[in-house]
Amino acid sequence: MGKIFLSHSSKDKDRIGQIANALGPDVVIYDELSFDDGQAIVDEIENGLDNSDMFVLFISDASLNSTWVNRELAAAQTRFRDNVLRFLPIIIDQKVNYTDPRIPDWVRETYILRYNGSLKKIIRLIKQKRIERSWQLFPHLRQKDxxxxxxxxxxxxxxxxxxxxxxxxxxxxxxxxxxxxxxxxxxxxxxxxxxxxxxxxxxxxxxxxxxxxxxxxxxxxxxxxxxxxxxxxxxxxxxxxxxxxxxxxxxxxxxxxxxxxxxxxxxxxxxxxxxxxxxxxxxxxxxxxxxxxxxxxxxxxxxxxxxxxxxxxxxxxxxxxxxxxxxxxxx
CATH class of the missing domain: 3.40.50 (Rossmann fold)
Incomplete structure (x- = not known):
């Protein structure tokens, strides 16, 4: 099973870093844990997306204004949008809500977007989605679990x-x-x-x-x-x-x-x-x-x-x- 790509702004790195560490380096694609020194950023992002089975978008004012996050999101649209278990948008900024015009229509119209300020709840939510995805890929696991x-x-x-x-x-x-x-x-x-x-x-x-x-x-x-x-x-x-x-x-x-x-x-x-x-x-x-x-x-x-x-x-x-x-x- 592929990894989880964590798309975020560098301004939110403190919080997202805690989430990445809790999930583990063997589970996530996260720049500080996954990207090699000296590699081109675009290549690392493309490789990370190719090796990912889930894409988590952390929505904040900073991420919506981030050129890199928007590039990642555009790439994710072609890879993950056809399966709701593979794409997970989470609002982590109280200043942002689902009506924000910077959020792509396909995200706003497909997913329930609510503010979530609890790191522990976010971690549990990602783990739950990963379990659901594993059941989708391997139905026998659902019966076993x-x-x-x-x-x-x-x-x-x-x-x-x-x-x-x-x-x-x-x-x-x-x-x-x-x-x-x-x-x-x-x-x-x-x-x-x-x-x-x-x-x-x-x-x-x-x-x-x-x-x-x-x-x-x-x-x-x-x-x-x-x-x-x-x-x-x-x-x-x-x-x-x-x-x-x-x-x-x-x-x-x-x-x-x-x-x-x-x-x-x-x-x-x-x-x-x-x-x-x-x-x-x-x-x-x-x-x-x-x-x-x-x-x-x-x-x-x-x-x-x-x-x-x-x-x-x-x-x-x-x-x-x-x-x-x-x-x-x-x-």
Missing amino acids: RLFVGRNAIIDNIESKLYHVTDKRPNTIIASGIKRIGRKSTVIHTLRKNGYIGETYSPNIITLDRHSNIDNLLLALSDIGICENIITPKDLLCSIPEKIQTTATLLSLIAEAKEIIVIEDSGCIISPENEIADWFVKLSELTHPINQILNIITTPYRLHQTSINHLPILYFHIPELEREGLCPEFS
């Missing part, structure tokens, strides 16, 4: 709760069980199977332990980068109720961005005594209006169902897999 065996009764239970319109619609799913038993994968498989998330979507993952508290959750949510400049040192010095409100606001913004948070919890939210933290109960009450799956929490500790009956939380325990839960070809 999406193979899921067993847990049929648990999946049926989750689906019934999600579709039971008379129940309170949960926005948090808690799965307990020993590590590597399939807590996260069972939930994610169910959400994919029922269209809540895309086949290649990868949730944001946060890790909390028994030494963590709401401060750690607040900082971790902020570090995801979906919402910019929302957490300040002052937010960590305020009272617990104020921190809960700030966290609820942040989760609402994350929900608006259609993102899901996976919290790998080892004693922070669900204690070894099988109790849910008071601050998380209050947080759940504040986020009750969020009518979509927002949080997936995995924990080794079982939870008392009665403690969450009034909350928008779906809880289940995943036992060790038994043979009768396997598909026939695996039993």
